[in-house]
Amino acid sequence: MTVKHHLELTQVGIDFPTPKGPFTALTDVNLKIQKGEFISLIGHSGCGKSTVLNIIAGLHKATKGGVILDGHEVNEPGPERAVVFQNHSLLPWLTAYKNVELAVKQTSKGRSKAEMRDWVEHNLELVHMSHAVDKLPAEISGGMKQRVGIARALAMEPKVLLMDEPFGALDALTRAHLQDSIMEIHADLGNTVVMITHDVDEAVLLSDRIVMMTNGPSATIGEILDIELQRPRDRLALADNPQYNHYRHEVLTFLYEKQRKVESVAAHRKKAQGKTKANDASVA
Numbered sequence: 001m002t003v004k005h006h007l008e009l010t011q012v013g014i015d016f017p018t019p020k021g022p023f024t025a026l027t028d029v030n031l032k033i034q035k036g037e038f039i040s041l042i043g044h045s046g047c048g049k050s051t052v053l054n055i056i057a058g059l060h061k062a063t064k065g066g067v068i069l070d071g072h073e074v075n076e077p078g079p080e081r082a083v084v085f086q087n088h089s090l091l092p093w094l095t096a097y098k099n100v101e102l103a104v105k106q107t108s109k110g111r112s113k114a115e116m117r118d119w120v121e122h123n124l125e126l127v128h129m130s131h132a133v134d135k136l137p138a139e140i141s142g143g144m145k146q147r148v149g150i151a152r153a154l155a156m157e158p159k160v161l162l163m164d165e166p167f168g169a170l171d172a173l174t175r176a177h178l179q180d181s182i183m184e185i186h187a188d189l190g191n192t193v194v195m196i197t198h199d200v201d202e203a204v205l206l207s208d209r210i211v212m213m214t215n216g217p218s219a220t221i222g223e224i225l226d227i228e229l230q231r232p233r234d235r236l237a238l239a240d241n242p243q244y245n246h247y248r249h250e251v252l253t254f255l256y257e258k259q260r261k262v263e264s265v266a267a268h269r270k271k272a273q274g275k276t277k278a279n280d281a282s283v284a
């Protein structure tokens with residue numbers, strides 16, 4: 001029997017048109033994700049993490065290959081794939097409550113007024129924001145705005161939660177609190193999460209698997225690391241856990257040793273090609 005995957009990226013590639021001609025940002029990205037998995041995408045700046053996420057979200061169309069979610073090809077954005085961006089993207093003229101309600105209204109589930117109120121409040125409660133339902137985005141902190149953004153995404157009951165550096169703009173303490181909230185929510189709801197991060201500790205703490213991307217152009221998946229740490233995970237206890245430190249080391253080695261080597265080999269090759277061309281030219 002063949003295992004049916006929940007979310008599947010097959011041979012995904014994308015060329016962006018640029019004034020100098022097509023730019024191949026991604027090539028041959030293959031990834032099979034099970035329902036309920038927490039996946040982190042990590043890689044150097046500009047390697048193509050957001051592009052992968054945007055293709056899953058349906059915001060970009062792959063030039064090659066494609067994405068299948070529960071047997072259906074992804075061609076456009078849809079409420080079953082909710083996105084949380086680094087900068088909350090709340091509507092500034094709506095309260096926390098109204099921001100979440102607006103997103104729920106876009107999902108075609110018919111809810112009575114009372115059911116809607118319960119559902120919006122429940123999701124704000126999940127992210128510990130019950131005390132600020134009537135506040136406007138300008139009246140709450142960055143971390144609180146991000147919580148509302150997560151509540152808004154969760155309230156849409158997405159099959160997949162896509163998060164693009166959701167805690168990137170937050171201070172370390174707020175970030176730690178939100179990571180804990182995300183772990184609790186993930187344990188409760190069991191939704192599939194694909195999250196981009198630049199933070200190695202965050203990736204190891206939260207993930208079931210860390211997908212490490214090679215540098216672009218033509219970026220692809222370099223390695224995938226399974227994180228077999230028991231849940232629930234406690235950041236303080238993990239600090240002294242040898243397995244945790246081994247995973248951190250693996251990711252750091254990929255990013256700062258293996259990728260550097262690949263880059264320097266590519267640079268040497270380019271230089272050598274340049275010399276050959278120059279020699280050819282002088283012969284000619």
Ligand SMILES: Nc1ncnc2c1ncn2[C@@H]1O[C@H](COP(=O)(O)OP(=O)(O)OP(=O)(O)O)[C@@H](O)[C@H]1O
Pocket residue numbers: 016017018023025043044045046047048049050051052216
């Ligand atoms: N619309 C576009 N047109 C042309 N090039 C693009 C476009 N979008 C992205 N790129 C290029 O594709 C590559 C991957 O970009 P992407 O934003 O996915 O990287 P990233 O890994 O998310 O970067 P960061 O970590 O800095 O956010 C980059 O070289 C970027 O310049």
